[in-house]
Each structure stands twice: as C-alpha cells, then as structure tokens.
Amino acid sequence: MSAAATGRASTGSSGVTVARDGPRRWGRGGDPKGSPPSSSTARIHAGPVETTALAVLPIAWLWSTGTVLGDGWLLPALGAVLTMALAAALARTIMPAFVATGVVALLGVGWITATSAPDEALLGVIPTPESAGASMRAIGEGVQAIAWALRTPIEVEGAVLAAVVAGAVVLALGVDLLGHAMRLPAIAVLLAAAPLLLPIAFRADIPWWHALPGAAAAALALAAPAIDERVAIGRGWLAPVALVGVAAALAAAVPLVAPSPRDVALDLPTLEELLRSPTPVLQTDIDLGDELRRPEARQVFTYSTSDGLPTVTRLMTLPEAGEDGFRQVAPTAGDPDLLVEGADLGAPMQLTVRMSPVRAESLPTPERVAGATAPEGAHWDDANDALRIEGSVDTDGLEFTSSGTRSPDLASLVGDSSTGHEELLLLPERAQGIRELGSSLVTEGMGAADRVRAVHAYMTTGVWDYSEQLDLPGFAGASGDGWEALEGFLETRSGYCVHYASATGALLRGAGVPARVVVGFLPGDEIAGGRSVTTNHMHAWAEAWVDGAGWVRVETTPGAGTGQASPEGDEQTQEPTPTPTESAAPTPTPSATQSAAPTTAPTASPTPSSPGVAEPGATAIDWAALRPWLIGAGLVLLLALPWLVRRGQRAVRLRRGAPGGWHELRAALADAGTRLPASATPGEVQAAIGARLADDPQARSAADRVRLAAERAVFDAGPRERGAVDADVRLVARALGRSQPLWRRVLSTALPPSLVRVVPPIDE
Known part of the structure; x- marks a missing residue:
C-alpha cells in the first residue's frame, strides 16, 4: 500500500518530509495537512475546548474574590463575559482575529455603560460624551470604595458593582486579545489570575473552593490546545483531562497548606500600592474587628488658632451603640445657636482651616464647636454633630472659620450628675459583658465626674499596648461581631484608638454616664503660621456628658500613639511610624503624632526603621534612599x-x-x-x-x-x-x-x- 493511501509521511526527492492526506485540525484555516502552508493558513486558532476554557477563565478567577466581594457581582459580570465570548466566536468566523477583538471591546464598553451610567447613555448601553464621563466617575468611586473598604465582604452595588463589572470586562477583553488574537494563552491565564491579588491585599483567607474554579479553568486553558488536537485526529483525550484535574487539585490545595495571608510576616502588596487614590478619602465609620489599614500620610488641611495653641479637631460624632459598635445615625440638618452642647463652657478660641484636596463627608471643627461660618455646600448635622459637606464641593483651597472651646482637664472636672442624654446610656445585648464591667468600676454614691475618672483610671492603669496588627473575633468579616472583638481587646489590652475609644465609651455607659465616640484629628505637625494635619493624624476618642461641664473628652489611647509606655506600665506600646512629640498644650490634648485612624485607607507599607549609628570606619547605607x-x-x-x-x-x-x-x-x-x-x-x-x-x-x-x-x-x-x-x-x-x-x-x-x-x- 502506498504512503499516499495510508496517509503516512513520505520523503520527496528534495529531501523534504511531507505529510499527505492528514486530517484537518479544529480551527485551522487553509488546505489539508499535505498542502504547503502560507503565512495566513499556518495560523492556528483556538479550538472548541480552548475557546470555552478562555471564555470562563475571567469569571472562574473572579470567584476567588468571594471573601472580599461576596457574590453580588456574579450575574452581571457573568452576562458581560459570556456575551463577549459569544460575540468573539461569531465575529471570528467572518473577520480577522484582531478585528473581532475590537468588536468584543465595543460590546464590553456597552456593558460598562449599562452598569455605570445608563441614564446618560442612548438606550442605556450606547455611550455618549455625558455617559463616558459619568462611567469614569462611577468606576473611580467604586475602585476607591473597594480600596478603602472598612470591612469584608464588601457590598457590591452601585459604584462598586460598576467597578467590578468593568474589571470583568477588562479581564475578558485581555484574555480575548492575548488568547485568541495574539495566541498567547499562557499569558492570558496569568492576566485572568489577577483577581487573586484582591483577597491577598486585604489579608483575607481564601477558601479552597473559591480557588478551585480558577485553578481548573487555568489548567484547562493551558492543556486545551493538546486536547483539541487529540480529538481532531481521533486520539484519546482522557489523559490530558486527567492532567488538568491533577493540576487543579494541586493548585486548590495550596490554600489548605499555605499560611493565612495575615499570619505571614511579609508586607503583602495592597491596593493602595496598585491603585493609588488621587486624593485622600476620609470615612468616619469604624470597624472594631479589622486591622488598621493606615494610608500614606497625605495632607488633609492646615489650621491656625486664635491663641496659637494646638488643638484636636472634630470630624464626626458616632452617637449610637449599634450591633457592631458605635456608629453615626441618619443626618438631621439644623442650625442651633450652640452647635455642640457645652461649647460655651471654657475659654473661647477661633479655628481657621484651609483644606487640601480630599474626599470627605464632613469638615474639621473644634472639638467643642460653638459656631461656624459654613462654606457653600456645607450644613450642620445636628444628629451627629458634624459640619457636613456635599460630595460635589471642591475642597482644594477651601477656607472657613469656626469657634469653640477645648475640653477641660479630667483631674479638675466637677459635676455630680449626667442628665438629659438617657438615650446615650443604651448598649445592645451583645455588649452586656462590657456593661457589667463598667458598672463594676463605680459605686452607687459616686458623682458623674468621679465615674468618668474611674473609667479613665481603669483604661490607663497597667500595661495597654498600642498595636495595629490584630487577630480579634470578628476579624475581616469572619464569625463574631464588633462587640465580641471589643471584648477580645479588653482581654488582650492591645489595639488602636478605635478600640480604646469604643471600650471607654461603652464602659462609661455601663458606669451610668452618657457617652459617645468622636472621630477627628490629633493636633498635627507645626508649620510656619500654624499646623498641618495629615491622614495619619486621624484619631478617635470617647466623650462623656457631665452636667455643668458639657461634653468632656476622655482620652485613653496610650500616649495617643506616641509609642510611650502606658501609665504604670513596663512595656513599650507599638507604633510602626512614630513621629516626634509636639509641645504640650495647657489642656490635656494628645500629642500631635500619628494615631490609629478610623479611616478606611488601605494598609501602607511600614516605614523602615532609621538605620543605627554606623560603627567607626563603617559606611552607612541609606536604605530608604x-x-x-x-x-x-x-x-x-x-x-x-x-x-x-x-x-x-x-x-x-x-x-x-x-x-x-x-x-x-x-x-x-x-x-x-x-x-x-x-x-x-x-x-x-x-x-x-x-x-x-x-x-x-x-x-x-x-x-x-x-x-x-x-x-x-x-x-x-x-x-x-x-x-x-x-x-x-x-x-x-x-x-x-x-x-x-x-x-x-x-x-x-x-x-x-x-x-x-x-x-x-x-x-x-
């Protein structure tokens, strides 16, 4: 039987080995195997198995973000990715690969428009100049909301959903371009695995079943060309599929044996490092169970006072003890004669503020603000004692003045009663243990001022560590809640300002004194003509109501983050980025140094410690430079x-x-x-x-x-x-x-x- 009849290879007179009558391969253009290929007919397109694997790859890896994003994104992102894959497959039957990728890109833009700015678009999906700008703003807000999130899993709706769908579209487009148009499936697999960075950046554990779909799809995409070819020529494909299963199982086993991201000593990359926000974002919600994600120090405002002395500034009051901790309530617009009760008790001072470009929901005022010349777009929130600002107001260079007083010294505090704020004595049932502890710190005959001092003494006696690395119940949205995390803080005596402030406020309520938590700023750093306040000066403290004295600041954070030993303690408090202590104010204000901020900023890399003094004859290396x-x-x-x-x-x-x-x-x-x-x-x-x-x-x-x-x-x-x-x-x-x-x-x-x-x- 001849070689041509058997379909086997033969060698011509020229010495060139030519295969005759070989079967066509799936997705290959041109003549059968025996025909000499040209530059166009030699190009191999993805077969059915590879096309399917690459289509599901972005969603498979996005599934690994479930610990951070939940699954609210699944249906819209799945619809976007699958319709893009189907459009690509149809387009490539009638047009070149790169042109088909362009069609996919247009379809992806339609999905982004539909989820971010449908009201400004034609038919809800066709972009217009107005919808393009709205889409960019919505996606930017969504990215920042994810990067600065307080807790996980993040609620995927509104701008966050737009950002996630846009991310899925970009992944799908990248996979289509690399895997189909440029025929680089291995690089496409790496690109599609990018969502895995999200839970790592949040230091959240990844359940193995969240990693399994991505690992399986990636292994299938890499083995798919061989599977397609084996099926086309009639050879068995079970072996490659088994290899895919083994690779997926091994990859999925990694989370089971690898240490938890938050247990690793390495400084893992954060979203702050990958997606740096153009302006600082200040949010006043606090999460008692999460680690502090301190942002890079960026200026928020500068200020000067009429008496030339430093002062803490109020941003927002959290008056309600909710299910997970202290929180703000629904804003109530008002214009009272005295903005914060008790602000008229003490030496008056005036605060002049010049804002830097920031995104915030309220503006800084004196801790006990009496009045303010509210700039255009701002109004007083009487329910949360905050000078609210609309999101559309440009804060860059915004100047305004306000007046008020400083909180009195606890040692000289006088007052026997606390009346008129009974709603600020309430604690949820989950905080019953903390209430009982607060009650045990006082006796029935104590006056209000003495009760405040008793709680303050408890929170400042012994060793209390300032630490930003926590492993408390309720961490990162795990089982437990904020009050359980606060109980863990009171047992370990290690945390940062939101824990000290919340614990102090809860203990004060348990001791029979109305209390709340305030989020604001430490005095900041001295500059020519005033002081400068950055994102790392954000701070939280408790306030107690005492008749005749008004709202009194009860500061219990050790050294307010200075790294000094707590009172009567023999251990050093922990702070990754200490700064020199500012000169003391006549009233007991915390030092103008960094404190654990309730901001939702991502974790910044710890500041490298300063190199020690070099030995004689040794050359010191400036590692920071x-x-x-x-x-x-x-x-x-x-x-x-x-x-x-x-x-x-x-x-x-x-x-x-x-x-x-x-x-x-x-x-x-x-x-x-x-x-x-x-x-x-x-x-x-x-x-x-x-x-x-x-x-x-x-x-x-x-x-x-x-x-x-x-x-x-x-x-x-x-x-x-x-x-x-x-x-x-x-x-x-x-x-x-x-x-x-x-x-x-x-x-x-x-x-x-x-x-x-x-x-x-x-x-x-």
Whole structure:
C-alpha cells in the first residue's frame, strides 16, 4: 500500500518530509495537512475546548474574590463575559482575529455603560460624551470604595458593582486579545489570575473552593490546545483531562497548606500600592474587628488658632451603640445657636482651616464647636454633630472659620450628675459583658465626674499596648461581631484608638454616664503660621456628658500613639511610624503624632526603621534612599527577563549544531507571528519561512541551508560541527523580525511567543 493511501509521511526527492492526506485540525484555516502552508493558513486558532476554557477563565478567577466581594457581582459580570465570548466566536468566523477583538471591546464598553451610567447613555448601553464621563466617575468611586473598604465582604452595588463589572470586562477583553488574537494563552491565564491579588491585599483567607474554579479553568486553558488536537485526529483525550484535574487539585490545595495571608510576616502588596487614590478619602465609620489599614500620610488641611495653641479637631460624632459598635445615625440638618452642647463652657478660641484636596463627608471643627461660618455646600448635622459637606464641593483651597472651646482637664472636672442624654446610656445585648464591667468600676454614691475618672483610671492603669496588627473575633468579616472583638481587646489590652475609644465609651455607659465616640484629628505637625494635619493624624476618642461641664473628652489611647509606655506600665506600646512629640498644650490634648485612624485607607507599607549609628570606619547605607533604585532595577530586570531567557535559549540551541539551529528558526518563526502545529514537518516549516521571506532570496537560501544541514546531521552519527550554521540562523532570524510590523516586532521582543508554546526540537 502506498504512503499516499495510508496517509503516512513520505520523503520527496528534495529531501523534504511531507505529510499527505492528514486530517484537518479544529480551527485551522487553509488546505489539508499535505498542502504547503502560507503565512495566513499556518495560523492556528483556538479550538472548541480552548475557546470555552478562555471564555470562563475571567469569571472562574473572579470567584476567588468571594471573601472580599461576596457574590453580588456574579450575574452581571457573568452576562458581560459570556456575551463577549459569544460575540468573539461569531465575529471570528467572518473577520480577522484582531478585528473581532475590537468588536468584543465595543460590546464590553456597552456593558460598562449599562452598569455605570445608563441614564446618560442612548438606550442605556450606547455611550455618549455625558455617559463616558459619568462611567469614569462611577468606576473611580467604586475602585476607591473597594480600596478603602472598612470591612469584608464588601457590598457590591452601585459604584462598586460598576467597578467590578468593568474589571470583568477588562479581564475578558485581555484574555480575548492575548488568547485568541495574539495566541498567547499562557499569558492570558496569568492576566485572568489577577483577581487573586484582591483577597491577598486585604489579608483575607481564601477558601479552597473559591480557588478551585480558577485553578481548573487555568489548567484547562493551558492543556486545551493538546486536547483539541487529540480529538481532531481521533486520539484519546482522557489523559490530558486527567492532567488538568491533577493540576487543579494541586493548585486548590495550596490554600489548605499555605499560611493565612495575615499570619505571614511579609508586607503583602495592597491596593493602595496598585491603585493609588488621587486624593485622600476620609470615612468616619469604624470597624472594631479589622486591622488598621493606615494610608500614606497625605495632607488633609492646615489650621491656625486664635491663641496659637494646638488643638484636636472634630470630624464626626458616632452617637449610637449599634450591633457592631458605635456608629453615626441618619443626618438631621439644623442650625442651633450652640452647635455642640457645652461649647460655651471654657475659654473661647477661633479655628481657621484651609483644606487640601480630599474626599470627605464632613469638615474639621473644634472639638467643642460653638459656631461656624459654613462654606457653600456645607450644613450642620445636628444628629451627629458634624459640619457636613456635599460630595460635589471642591475642597482644594477651601477656607472657613469656626469657634469653640477645648475640653477641660479630667483631674479638675466637677459635676455630680449626667442628665438629659438617657438615650446615650443604651448598649445592645451583645455588649452586656462590657456593661457589667463598667458598672463594676463605680459605686452607687459616686458623682458623674468621679465615674468618668474611674473609667479613665481603669483604661490607663497597667500595661495597654498600642498595636495595629490584630487577630480579634470578628476579624475581616469572619464569625463574631464588633462587640465580641471589643471584648477580645479588653482581654488582650492591645489595639488602636478605635478600640480604646469604643471600650471607654461603652464602659462609661455601663458606669451610668452618657457617652459617645468622636472621630477627628490629633493636633498635627507645626508649620510656619500654624499646623498641618495629615491622614495619619486621624484619631478617635470617647466623650462623656457631665452636667455643668458639657461634653468632656476622655482620652485613653496610650500616649495617643506616641509609642510611650502606658501609665504604670513596663512595656513599650507599638507604633510602626512614630513621629516626634509636639509641645504640650495647657489642656490635656494628645500629642500631635500619628494615631490609629478610623479611616478606611488601605494598609501602607511600614516605614523602615532609621538605620543605627554606623560603627567607626563603617559606611552607612541609606536604605530608604536606595530602595526606589532597587525597586526600579528589579522592575527593569523583570521586564527584560523574557528577552534574556530568549537570548539564552538561542545560545544553547546554537551550541547543538545544525539541529539546534533549525529548532531556533522554528522559534523565530513563532516569534514572527506564524503558528505551526507541533507535528509540522520540515517541509511545512520551510514553506512558511519562504512565504514570510518572499522578497528576500538571500534569507530563503540561508534557511534552506540550515534545513539541509539539520537533516544531514540527523542521519549522520558523527560529531556535529558547532558554529557551522550560526551565521545563516542569525541572518534568517533578523529577516523574520523585519517581516513584522514595528509594533509586533517590539511586542515579540518583550514577550517572545515562542516562550509560551512548545516548539519540539528536531531529533538529535
């Protein structure tokens, strides 16, 4: 029986091995296997299995964010990704791959518009100039809401949903471009795994079943080309599928054996480092069970006082003890004669504030504000004692003045009763243990001032540590709640200002004194003509009501975050970024140093400790100054790594003589954008090179010499001469590079496609 009849390979007179009557492969254009391929017919498109795997890949990896984002995003994101994949599959049947990707991009823009700005768009999905701006604002707000989130899982609605759907669209578009148009499925898999960074940045544990879909889809996408080819030629596909299952199981087992992200000593990357907000975002909600995610210190405002002394400033009052801790209530607009009760009791002072560009819901005022010249767009919130500001107001350079007084010294506090604020004695049932503890600190005959001092003494006697790293019940949205976390704080005596303020407020209520929590700022750093306050000066403290004295600040945070030992303690409090203590004010205000802020800012990298004094003759290294250069060099090396690996491959192949040189030409052809199946014969490869170099006869002749030398070397058992074909290989490789458009040449140099697909070497 002839070779043509059996469909087996035969060797022609030219020495080129040609396969005859081979079966077509799924998704491959052009003639059957025996026909010489051209540059267009040699391109391999994704088969059914690979197309399906790449389509579900973005959603599969987005599922791993369930600990942070919940599953409210699933249906709209699934609809966006699947319709984009279906549109891509249909488009590629009638148009080139890159054009089809453009169609996918337009469909993705429609989904983003529909979820972010449907009212401004035509038919709710067709973008307009107005909807484009609204979409960008909504996505920006959603990204910041995620990056500055208080607790997990984050409620996915409104701007957050728009941001998540936009992220899913970008992932789907990236996978389509890399996996289908550019045929780089391995890089597409890496891109689609990006959502895995989200729970890591939040230091949240990932259940194994959340990682399993992404791991399985990624393994399937990488094995899919082999599965498609095996099915097309009638070979068994169970082995590759089994390999996919094993790879997915191993990947899913990683969360079971790896340490929890929050237990790792490394400083993990945060969203602040990846998506830096253009302006600080100040939110006044507090989470008692979460770690402090301190932002980078960025200026919020500068101020000056009429008496020249530093002062703490109020941002918002949290009057209600809710199910998870102290919280604000529904705003109530008002214009009372005295903004905060008791503000007229004490030496008056005036505060002049100049804001920096920030996003906030209220403006800073004196801790006991009596009156304020509210700027346009601001009004007084009588329910939460806050100078509210509308979100559309530009704060950059905004100036306003307010008047008020400072809180009196607790040692000189006088008052026997606390009346008129009975609603601020309430605590939820979950805080019953804290109520009983507060009640045990006082006796029935104590006056209000003495009760305040008794609670203050309890919270400042012994060793109390200032720490921003917590593992309390209720952490990161796990089982438990804020009050359980607060009980854990009172047992461990380790936490930051929101814990001290909330515990003090709850104990005061238990002791029979109306109390609430205030979020504001420490006095800040001294500058010419006043003081500067940054995001890291944000602070929380408790206030108690005493008849005849008004609202009195009860500060119990150790050193207000200065790193000093707590009263009568023998251990150092912890603070990652201490700053010099400011001069003391005549009233007991905390030092103008950093304190644990109730802001929702992401965790910033701990500030490196200052290097110690160098020994005589030793050269001190300024690591803080050197770090940016090291990071820059590392990034350059990372970007250059694929090119370096590719150069190393070429050197290794050329040492193997002519067979290695032919192998290098196959890789150079792949880098030039021509994809051939793994089973392509030397004749097919030669034809593909000839098609790419139709206008360069010198390079075609060089390629033919390399092929003939490789075939002779395969059948010659003698030693192989090194360097014999090096010049020809380099000549052809340069010609193949020049045959590409400039953009493609740059891309293939930075990310050589031959690194992410197997080019089998010629038998040696």
